[in-house]
Amino acid sequence: xxxxxxxxxxxxxxxxxxxxxxxxxxxxxxxxxxxxxxxxxxxxxxxxxxxxxxxxxxxxxxxxxxxxxxxxxxxxxxxxxxxxxxxxxxxxxxxxxxxxxxxxxxxxxxxxxxxxxx
Numbered sequence: 001x002x003x004x005x006x007x008x009x010x011x012x013x014x015x016x017x018x019x020x021x022x023x024x025x026x027x028x029x030x031x032x033x034x035x036x037x038x039x040x041x042x043x044x045x046x047x048x049x050x051x052x053x054x055x056x057x058x059x060x061x062x063x064x065x066x067x068x069x070x071x072x073x074x075x076x077x078x079x080x081x082x083x084x085x086x087x088x089x090x091x092x093x094x095x096x097x098x099x100x101x102x103x104x105x106x107x108x109x110x111x112x113x114x115x116x117x118x
Contacts, residue, residue, distance in 0.1 A: 002045040004038055006115045010045075011052035018048060021055070021062035028066045042112075046073040049108045054081060057101045060089050072105070079103045 008015045022030060022038075030047060031040040040048065050069035051062065059065060059081055068089055072079050082100035083089050090096065091103075 001039045001041060002112075002115065003040070007040060007045050007048050007112075010112045010115045011049055013052060018052075021048075021051065021066065024061070025063040025066045027063070028070065030066070030070070043073050045112055046109060049112050050103060050105070053103055053108060054089075054101075057081075059083050059101070064089060072103070075105055077105060079105060 004015045004018050008018055011018075022028070030044045031038045033039075047066065047070045050073060051065045054060065054065040054069060055062065060083065068081075068091055072091060077093065079102075080092050080095050080100045081089060081103055082096050082098045084098055090098075095102075
């Protein structure tokens with residue numbers, strides 16, 4: 001299990017950013033509340049790390065990036081993300097023809113693994 005501070009450290013961002021993303025995405029159920037603290041299993045933590053990478057590259061807003069991150073959190077290898085002008089975010093395993101960013105899932109997973117779990 002991970003807490004918000006640990007995931008924020010893995011993403012190189014502040015804890016308030018993660019709390020803000022989750023509050024702006026009420027349709028996404030990530031983590032569980034234990035007392036006053038939110039904890040995350042490995043899948044949920046990976047979802048947030050992937051979303052952080054997508055948000056860092058300005059692919060969309062939290063309510064757009066979190067569901068996509070949740071859909072690919074259990075994948076391996078490198079996924080490619082692009083957003084055609086005026087369209088939805090597209091995720092593919094093969095590099096698309098449009099300008100895209102690489103989402104190195106194995107690297108992000110290893111970054112998360114360096115943070116000791118609770």
